Amino acid sequence: MNGVLLFRASTANVMFVRTKLVSLALVGALLTLVTLVTWLQHSLDRQLDQRAMRIEELAQLPRGEYLKPALLGYHHLGADILWMRMLQVFGKKHNSADEYAWIYHALDVVTTLDPQYAYPYYVGGVVLTNLADRVDLSNRLLEKGHRENPNEWNLPFLLGYNHYFLLGDAAKGAEYIGRATRATGAPTFLSGLATRMYAEAGNPDVALEFLEALWKDNPDLAVRENLAIRVKEVMVERDIRNLEVGIDRYRQKHNRLPTRLLDLASEGILPQIPEEPFGGVYEINSDTGEVSSSTHPTRLKVFRLDKDIQG
């Protein structure tokens, strides 16, 4: 009787141990499989992703005009996702020339999907100009952004920067900076920059008109005071230019430089010698024929990095 009971107990024990073993084996198998899957996926990533760099995918993006309808009204989200993927390859220290062309293409697609997305234009403008040396692509992107978002001041500002500093076109640079000042939220220093550019581009009259428009827009007294000084500075620049033209004509006529500026008026080349707006006088350097103002001896110009380095 006792033996039977003992036998039953031990069978139950064996059964218990067996089910425990089976479940342990199952857990073990599961863990092994999970490890195996992770390892296989990892080695696949390592082998295949080396051949297909992610930045190359940007080159294969379809044009925005075709991609947009395919997104069925989710094009804003599409622009977000594309922008986010682009940022992951932007982060490299150096990109090749091809890669920058692809980045431009991808930015073009993002901004076609959502033309009002102002930030990619700005980042693209900075990166393409300063890292890629592709002012042409930068300008194309910024022009598109400025057309779609006339109220963003930093897009025409960058365009002005590109034209003035890199393309050496002060007149166009001044025009863009002028447009930037009219956008909402534009910083006040921009107007000064625009007038300097206009003055340097040989358009002091345009600079004066521009200042007058700014004066009317700005009721702030301190700003008006600054503007008044700037107006006088531009007038000096205009007068000096006129005087130098007169000196040139005098030289053609007499084959020598005039000794005094008053000679220009007495010869009838200029109707009169203009008054210096700050209360000083205009003086002529009788050796070189250059004219300067006694109160503002330096000419109105934008400080330019590259010219300074070259001397």
Added chain:
Amino acid sequence: MKVLSIALNTFRENLRDKLLYNLLIFALLMIGSSLLLMRLTLGEFHRLILDIGLGSINFFGVLIAIFVGIGLVSKEIEKKTIYTIISKPVARYQFLLGKYLGLSLTLLINTTIMAVGLLAVLYFQDVPIQIVLFEALGTIFLELMVVTAVALLFSTFTSATLSAIFTLAIFVIGHLTADLKMFGQKMEGVGRGILDGIYYFLPNLERFNLKGHVTHRLDVAGNDLVLIVAYGAVYITLLLLLASLIFQRRDFR
């Protein structure tokens, strides 16, 4: 009264559908995931929350409208439960209208839950909430109601699978009809007439898409909004009338 009780019954039936909860949970997860994705982007962080949030509400709403909508009538016919209803003094159009209103109620509650999720995320991220957001949510709901009406229309004369395919096709075409109009304008004579006809007959679902306005904080003019709502309402009425006419002649075997 009869319409209302059918509507409430449909609503209760919808609540038992597991598909509904799956889609709802996915939508809420998507809205929440924008918080993580926000860390990967640069520039306008808020716009990602709005784009993903409104996109998810729209997309999952359409999925619910299609996959629950197609079963509204065809399931009743398959299970033969329709006999118990049409043998009662209920007009067939009342049955359809009840079914439609029931699913619309389900969709309204779903959209509200998803919108609350989005608003909570926006609130905790200190994103300013503007009226245009609610206008966009309203037009998304309007689009869902149009899609539901399309699903109901197909469900009155074909099987569930076919109506799902047809409704999905109408949804895709509905977002592309602007191109149809453009092609039509480049044609002449009969071709132009045909394309114009197709354009005006198909729903233009892009009109209900105000998601971009929310992202860029652009206001929608009041009379534009009135026109959009009127267009949606009239189109839904047209679809329901068409569905009732077809359903009236339908023979159940």
